[in-house]
Amino acid sequence: MTTISMHAASVPAFARMLGNMLNWLEAAKAHAEAKKFSTDVYLTLRLAPDMLPFTKQIQIASDAAKGCVARLAGQENPSYPDNEASLDELAERIRKTRDFVLSIPAAAFDGSETREITIPRRSGDPLKFEGLAYLQHFALPNFYFHATTTYALLRHAGVPLGKSDYLGA
């Protein structure tokens, strides 16, 4: 049976979508300029009153990507202070996350499909997974959840984006 590496199953997916997200923020900026509103308007948008706002969606997408890569590769997970207060600072957060994700050598992922991964939770016992289940049932769906919600908030705000912007070139 031929197979793929855990690095190949994770890093390119995160890196590609983070790059797409940067393009959405560019489009959001151009839209705000054309319509003459402040890009700060985006930061607090929510899809429902009890869903997290735009800024948080991007911060959590970043955390999902860097946390997954760090945990699978057994590297330190860099801590970012979640203090972004503008669209430009959110773009910088995404760029920094992508740089980190791409910085980890593929060899560090060796054996990570069975590595025990522990995720602390605010309440209750930590979640425990084997590496592959963690990537597949937690990290990737969670990352895409927050990427898609970011995209949906921009679409809701009228930013001219389409599925090809979501998926990237």
Add this chain to the structure above:
Amino acid sequence: MTTISMHAASVPAFARMLGNMLNWLEAAKAHAEAKKFSTDVYLTLRLAPDMLPFTKQIQIASDAAKGCVARLAGQENPSYPDNEASLDELAERIRKTRDFVLSIPAAAFDGSETREITIPRRSGDPLKFEGLAYLQHFALPNFYFHATTTYALLRHAGVPLGKSDYLGA
């Protein structure tokens, strides 16, 4: 270098999330009963006027899952007529999709990471990918896009769901 199979990188992700989606539809049904509105109300909800409605989000998530598995495994992609007209019929579509995804033997995915995958488009040349890039940059993000949008529409409609319902148990 230890590795994972293309089957392991695809089928469990689709099957798990399709199961989660069935649970969301159950919650949507209970919410409509409690609030005394018809479940048909959900079917036409949209996040933006130029985004596709709820019914279509589920149909496309189904197409993304079954199409990916069929193409990677070199099996016939079953054609579903997109005629679901109720929440129950959408649940049946999801169930049927999950059954199909789980029905393909793991061995059929052998070598699919480099298999040439061709996706027809409504206009322009078909998209061509190698199997792994197709799974990673097209099929999975597209599937999660439509799953997340389905979830977001239900949240927008007040259905009591949270991230643990999105990710599943």
